[in-house]
Amino acid sequence: MSTKILYNLESLYEEIDIFEHKNISFHHHLRNGDFVLNMVLKKYLEMDVKELNLFPSSIFPTYTTILDLIKNDQINNITTNYLNGPVAEYISKNGLIGKLKMQTHGGRARSIIEGNNNIDIAYIAAPYVDKLGNAVGYKGKNACGSLGYAIADSKYAKIKILITDTLVEEVDNPEIDGANIDYIIVVDSIGDSNGIVSGTTQVTKNPVGVKIARYTSELINELGYIKNGFSFQSGAGGVSLKATEYIGEIMRKNNVIASFFSGGITKYHVDMLEEGLVEKLYDVQCFDLDAVRSISKNKNHIPISASIYANPNDEKMVIKDLDCVILGAAEIDYDFNVNVTSSSHQMLMGGSGGHSDTATEAKLTIIVSPLIKARIPVIKDRVMTITTLGKNVDCLVTERGIAINENRKDLIEKLKNSKLKIYTIKELANIAHNYTGIPKQLKKESKIIGMVEDRTYDIIDYIYKA
Known part of the structure; x- marks a missing residue:
């Protein structure tokens, strides 16, 4: 027809x-x-x-x-x-x-x-x-x-x-x-x-966010990822964008050119492309109008399908070659499970998007977050809703220090002489509790209203009525 x-x-x-x-x-x-x-x-x-x-x-x-x-x-x-x-x-x-x-x-x-x-x-x-x-x-x-x-x-x-x-x-x-x-x-x-355009797609000027971004860029650099041909993804949040800015500074200083940035693209990624700091942008979603305009004029700003972006059964999947990703969190628990789906009161407020996809594929997955949000610690015994499984998360960077997933003994070994503040995740939680006390863990309601499905089709958690 x-x-x-x-x-x-x-x-x-x-x-x-x-x-x-x-x-x-x-x-x-x-x-x-x-x-x-x-x-x-x-x-x-x-x-x-x-x-x-x-x-x-x-x-x-x-x-x-x-x-x-x-x-x-x-x-x-x-x-x-x-x-x-x-x-x-x-x-x-x-x-x-x-x-x-x-x-x-x-x-x-x-x-x-x-x-x-x-x-x-x-x-x-x-x-x-x-x-x-x-x-x-x-x-x-x-x-x-x-x-x-x-x-x-x-x-x-x-x-x-x-x-x-x-x-x-x-x-x-x-x-x-x-x-x-x-x-x-x-x-x-x-x-x-x-x-x-969202209000979040601006580089943070908040001192806490700036400190987290600085620690993040230093961590990535100490682990040896910022080198010619590396690939990278950051979200459009203010801390992630500030970390991207700092990574750009390290790249300029050491004459490093990245192979690609992927995911949702912003002005800041476009600027790095046009400066010659990165060879290609693989764009599944534009987060601002500068990124929209860039696709028309920059041949190496390449729109891609969600399948080519992150479908594990697509042989062209871009993120299988992803070295490092920076992601956010509403909550993270002692097993490094991350929640960006619901609040601590079970109110739906987001969802995975590419969070779980990129965490699963990237060689280094970093979660960035203030240690305390609205007087509540970001680290929990168990997150309210698992969005991304802890086995796919490597590091948590906060303004008070960094926790490394104990399963990544290779990273712990590389950082044993680091000047960065490295803690276990429980030690970081205790630092937060010194300020907030130990918060009461809210009980979930009994009625299931939904589910979180991983891209493997496995149900990794259930969503309960608030």
């Missing part, structure tokens, strides 16, 4: 039966600037389509129509990689008719490709589309950058729909292949690309 061009959703629903096709997906590259998810789901709300199963790659605060559908008993199950905002709060307190499944970025791509996430209709916000259905995300009036999370949906859903506000005659080097697309819907606006 050739790709059909329509100009409103009403015309689409004359073509397809949404009462029959109830497993539907969306991507989140426009983040809080996305209009498409609410635009589509309002039609499902109006038409009272029941027993929906949603597969959005992430859920942001602006996705309020999901909450309307849940309250109207129209959604059974949700499978996603990350969620926060009103939807997360409601599910935490009330659950779903069915269950919430939290996957990783690589796990989601794998599940779609292998048929475990069986998607009937993929609704894909596409900023720049030609009349054959070829599309890229880094052009158009609401460009969002790489479309990495939507690629699997565009290939493997039963019905693939691009929703765009910029239709052109031809797209060069498409991320999405028009041969796979069934419908194009042209609308006035798919969103506001300014909503991509």
